[in-house]
Amino acid sequence: MAYGEKLIDHYENPRNIGSLDKNATDVGTGLVGAPACGDVMKLQIKVNAAGVIEDAKFKTFGCGSAIASSSLVTEWVKGKTVDEAETIKNTQIAQHLALPPVKIHCSVLAEDAIKAAIADYRRKTGKAAPAAAAASEPAKVAAE
C-alpha cells in the first residue's frame, strides 16, 4: 500500500512514545481497540490545574496508519484544554494523514482514544463532562 509522506514521517519518527504514571490523578489513560482486531491504542494525557493538557504519550499495537494516527493526536492535544481536545474528529486525522479508505478505522480509534483518556481523567478528578451542549460552556469546567 502506498502511503503519504506525513503518515510515513509519523510512523518512522513517532512523537511522544511512552507512558505516564497511570495512577497519578492528573493523568488520564485511554486504552481502546483489541488485539484480536489487530489494533490497540493507549493514549495518556497529563492535565495541569488550568485544565490544559501539558503532556501526552502513546503506545500503539497496530498497522502503520494506527501508529501514525496516535502519534499525530498526541501532538494535537498538547497545549489544548481538555474540552478543546475532545472536539478533535477522526475526519481531521484521516485528512491530515491522507489515510486510504480501508484505514479510516485507525483514525476512528485515535479519536476514541482521546475521548477515553479524557473520560478517565474526569473520572479521577471528579470533573463532570460539560453538559450535553459541550462546546457552549467549556469555561465552566475549566474553572471548577
Added chain:
Amino acid sequence: MATKATEPTKSAVTRNIPLPIYLDYQATTPTDPRVFGAMLPYFTTKFGNPHSRSHSFGWESEEAVETARGQVAALIGASDKEIIFTSGATESNNLAIKGVGRFYKDRRNEIVTVVTEHKCVLDACRHLEQEEGFKVTYLAVQKNGLIDLNHLREAVTDKTALVSVMAVNNEIGVIQPLKEIAAIAHEKGAFFHTDAAQAAGKIPLDVEAMGIDLMSISGHKIYGPKGIGALYVRRKPRVRLHALIHGGGQERGMRSGTVPTPLVVGLGKACEIAKNEMGTDNERIRALSDRLYNGITKQLKDIVLNGDRDHRFPGNLNLSFSYVEGESLMMGIRDIAVSSGSACTSASLEPSYVLRALGVEEEMAHTSIRFGIGRMTTEAEIDYAIETVVKHVKKLREMSPLWEMVQEGIDLKSIQWSEH
C-alpha cells in the same frame, strides 16, 4: 532510543547488497536466466504453431513442446502422455476438481478437501457444492497444519470421486502425508489430486510411489515463466475428466487452445533444472532458513513458528512476532519483500484463514510474517534481514502497549477489550 544497537551495524551499502531484498518466493520466483535463455528463440525465430503439421516451423515447435513435456514428466516420475499444459496451477486445480467431479458425478458426487487449501481449490469446490449439487467435506487441520488421517478415513466414502489435498502449503510450508492420503482415497475407489504448486521441484515427488492420480504444477513458482502450468493426469488406471475449455482439441482434448511454445519450453527447462539441482538447492535453502530462524530467535523472545517444525519445506518460514502487528513490521522492513498474515495487508481485513485454521489466535495471526527463501537468496541477504527485523521488532515492541502490559505481568486475556 533504547532500541538502538550498541555496536555499529554494517549497512546494506557496506555489505554491498542490492536493495530491496526479495524474500517472497512463495508468491513467485524470478525466471532462472537459463530458463529465459531456453525460451528466447521460440519467441522470434522458432515461432511456429506446434499444431501446424504441414511445415518445418510447426514440427520444430512441436518437438520443443514434446521435449518439455518429457522434462515435466521426469520431475514427478510420470510418463509424457500424462502431462497436460495449462495456464497455471489455478487452471490445473480447476480442471482437476471440476473436470473429475463432473465426469464421475452420476456415480460419485462427493469431494473431500482441506480448509487450508489454496483459494482456487476451495473456490472450485464451493462452486461444485453450491451450483452443481456436490457434497464437499472440508477437513480441519491439526495445530501443526497437517490433516488427521483418521478424520480423512472417516470423510472418504464410496461416493467420493476425488480427494484433493495440497502437497506443500503456500502460507506455512507444511508438507502433507501424500502417500498415506492416496492410500486412504484408493481404499474407497476415489482419485487423489494434489496441488503441488509449492511442492514440485522443491520436494521429491513421484506419482507412482506416492499414488498420486492428478497433480497441479505452476511454472512461476519453480523459476519458470508466469502464465504456464501443467496438470498430471494418470493413465493407468485411467483418470477421466470433462474439459473446461473447448476448441481445437489440443492436449488430448482436455485443454483446447494453441500450446504456448516459449512458455512450455520455459516450464520444461525449469523442471529439468529443478530435478538436477533439488538436492543442492535444498541444502542451501535449509541452511539459510536455519540461519534466519536462529538469528532472529537468538535475539528476540516470544517468536512462534507457524506450522509443523519438521514436516515442512524449509524455504517457507512463517513466524509470529508477538505484540507487533504484521503490517507495521512490514512497513519498517520496507526494503525486504515479505508477506504477512495480518488482516491489514488483505483486502478483506480478515487475518489469514490458514493461520486461523491452525488455531492460531487472531492476535497472533495479526503478527505473522512469511519469509520465503529461494534459489537466488544469499547469506548476506539473510544477515541483513535478521538485523533489520530484529531492530524493527524491538522498536515496535517498545511502542506496543501489549508488550508493555505483558512485561508488567498483566495477562492480556484478563482485559475487557473493546472489539470494534
